[in-house]
Amino acid sequence: MEATQKSGGNGAGAAVIEKRSPVTGEVLGTFPIRTAAEVDAAVARAREAFPTWRDTSLDDRLRMLSRIKDVVQTHGEEYARRISDDTGKPLVDSLVTELMAIPLFLDHYRKTAKKTLSRRKVSTPILFPGKASYIEHFPLGVVGVISPWNFPFQLSMVPVLSALIAGNTVVLKPSEVTPITGEIVDEIFRRIGLPRGVVEVVQGDGSTGAALTRADVDKLFFTGSVATGRKVMAEAAKRPIPVELELGGKDAMIVCADANLARAAKAAAWGGLVNCGQMCTSVERLFVVDAIHDEFVALLEAEVRAMRVGGPDEHADMGPLTFRGQVTTVERHVAGAVDDGAKVLAGGTRLDRPGQFFAPTLLTGVTPSMEIYREETFGPVLPVIRVKDEEEAIRLANDHQYGLNGCVFTKDVERGLELASRLECGQVMVNDLVSIVGNPALPFGGVKNSGFGRYHGPEGLLAFTHQKAIMVDRGWSDIEPLWFPYKGKYDAMAQVFHGLLGGNLPKALLAMTKLRSLTKS
Numbered sequence: 001m002e003a004t005q006k007s008g009g010n011g012a013g014a015a016v017i018e019k020r021s022p023v024t025g026e027v028l029g030t031f032p033i034r035t036a037a038e039v040d041a042a043v044a045r046a047r048e049a050f051p052t053w054r055d056t057s058l059d060d061r062l063r064m065l066s067r068i069k070d071v072v073q074t075h076g077e078e079y080a081r082r083i084s085d086d087t088g089k090p091l092v093d094s095l096v097t098e099l100m101a102i103p104l105f106l107d108h109y110r111k112t113a114k115k116t117l118s119r120r121k122v123s124t125p126i127l128f129p130g131k132a133s134y135i136e137h138f139p140l141g142v143v144g145v146i147s148p149w150n151f152p153f154q155l156s157m158v159p160v161l162s163a164l165i166a167g168n169t170v171v172l173k174p175s176e177v178t179p180i181t182g183e184i185v186d187e188i189f190r191r192i193g194l195p196r197g198v199v200e201v202v203q204g205d206g207s208t209g210a211a212l213t214r215a216d217v218d219k220l221f222f223t224g225s226v227a228t229g230r231k232v233m234a235e236a237a238k239r240p241i242p243v244e245l246e247l248g249g250k251d252a253m254i255v256c257a258d259a260n261l262a263r264a265a266k267a268a269a270w271g272g273l274v275n276c277g278q279m280c281t282s283v284e285r286l287f288v289v290d291a292i293h294d295e296f297v298a299l300l301e302a303e304v305r306a307m308r309v310g311g312p313d314e315h316a317d318m319g320p321l322t323f324r325g326q327v328t329t330v331e332r333h334v335a336g337a338v339d340d341g342a343k344v345l346a347g348g349t350r351l352d353r354p355g356q357f358f359a360p361t362l363l364t365g366v367t368p369s370m371e372i373y374r375e376e377t378f379g380p381v382l383p384v385i386r387v388k389d390e391e392e393a394i395r396l397a398n399d400h401q402y403g404l405n406g407c408v409f410t411k412d413v414e415r416g417l418e419l420a421s422r423l424e425c426g427q428v429m430v431n432d433l434v435s436i437v438g439n440p441a442l443p444f445g446g447v448k449n450s451g452f453g454r455y456h457g458p459e460g461l462l463a464f465t466h467q468k469a470i471m472v473d474r475g476w477s478d479i480e481p482l483w484f485p486y487k488g489k490y491d492a493m494a495q496v497f498h499g500l501l502g503g504n505l506p507k508a509l510l511a512m513t514k515l516r517s518l519t520k521s
């Protein structure tokens with residue numbers, strides 16, 4: 001990804017990321033591009049740290065990691081400033097959607113991790129009398145986390161912390177587009193004084209990410225585009241190691257005929273334009289039923305036109321695009337849609353000022369054949385698709401390569417739930433949108449090209465463990481009914497067989513007793 005200028009120079013290892021402000025274009029600093037050898041060295045330190053971290057009790061791990069809450073509270077406003085400098089997003093977004101999410105996430109796992117990760121007893125079939133069965137979990141080892149630039153703090157911290165709580169050590173590769181945030185993550189883990197090697201942050205570009213996928217890690221957790229996700233999975237397949245992919249989205253919002261239109265219009269404006277639309281869970285396809293289409297679009301147009309655009313110091317609702325290359329994608333999608341008959345009701349162009357600003361854009365008359373409908377735009381554009389009814393909306397929403405989030409707006413909550421169940425995606429909200437990701441009790445992830453695996457919830461910890469099944473016998477008897485010798489046991493075994501398969505439990509139990517007595521003799 002060519003997001004920043006790189007100046008090289010004195011041979012291998014000397015290349016740097018030259019970070020420019022998305023608001024003004026000025027250079028904000030330079031950051032190292034770590035080489036494959038440096039990535040391998042970081043992984044080796046994480047490998048060395050692993051046994052001690054694994055053997056640290058869960059309570060102690062959680063206690064150490066909870067110090068992050070104090071650090072975030074003390075330095076939160078300074079960090080929000082730096083994240084906004086890095087991304088261009090409003091300070092409110094940096095403070096709430098990036099920073100505040102992490103203490104809430106830690107609180108959740110402080111309460112629930114023990115139950116999720118502890119050994120638990122499960123049932124044992126009567127075929128195995130006197131035995132007890134358990135499931136327990138143990139950490140994988142060293143986890144490689146590769147994160148994107150759109151929520152560079154939250155989407156680095158959540159997988160890193162999940163892996164750490166589960167007892168793994170971690171090597172993180174942040175995006176080259178947002179190296180200032182990568183630096184904040186590194187600082188936080190230094191500040192809480194974790195032992196050396198427990199978390200290693202390797203800044204760099206795609207080559208650094210690729211090196212991490214080839215390094216001696218035990219799992220890869222990747223958040224980013226489908227194209228890079230495929231490369232990550234291909235590398236993982238060579239060893240093979242498990243991989244988790246949190247990829248793109250083209251989320252559907254369905255506005256039903258009976259929806260609260262004022263709420264739906266405000267929701268669509270926020271859900272499509274917050275973080276400048278650079279969100280895997282952004283509203284990227286807005287299905288509006290014919291009966292209320294024009295009334296809804298008029299309300300939405302007013303919302304979009306009222307938005308203030310500017311840098312973090314301008315108290316704006318929306319900042320610039322974070323990644324320079326994204327401006328071209330957004331322009332191409334909008335121009336292609338207009339060429340094919342879509343209508344621009346608001347925005348549609350770059351802003352005439354320095355930086356990577358694109359106007360909040362509302363398009364109507366969007367159809368499934370357009371690129372803006374088929375591909376992720378990842379920009380401040382709301383494409384409206386007029387549909388006959390809710391049935392057509394569901395059919396179109398599901399007929400797509402992506403399946404991350406969705407939402408349904410209707411005053412009939414039961415109907416909303418019914419439509420929610422029929423949407424092919426990982427998360428759905430009724431009469432709200434996007435914020436479902438803020439509930440750490442709910443698993444989050446996609447289907448289809450949006451990836452697989454889940455973070456948050458119990459699954460978010462278990463994803464960083466191996467399961468181990470354990471069965472225990474007290475060992476008092478010298479022999480088991482199923483062991484040799486078989487002589488004389490066939491009739492009793494056949495009765496167990498027919499009793500169990502025929503649902504006649506008393507018959508099966510009686511036969512088991514006989515089998516045991518035969519075994520003793």
Ligand code: NDP
Pocket residue numbers: 001146147148149150151155173174175176177204205206207208209210211213223224225226227228229231232245246247248249279280281376378404446450451
């Ligand atoms: P990319 O796929 O371009 O990059 C993601 C990360 O992978 C970056 O750190 C990047 O490094 C790194 N990378 C690049 N090349 C390789 C490689 N060959 N091997 C390993 N790592 C590599 O995605 P973006 O950063 O552009 O993020 C936007 C995408 O992320 C969107 O599609 C969005 O929908 C998705 N996303 C998904 C989420 C989810 O939860 N499902 C959440 C948020 C975003 P570098 O940047 O330095 O090139």
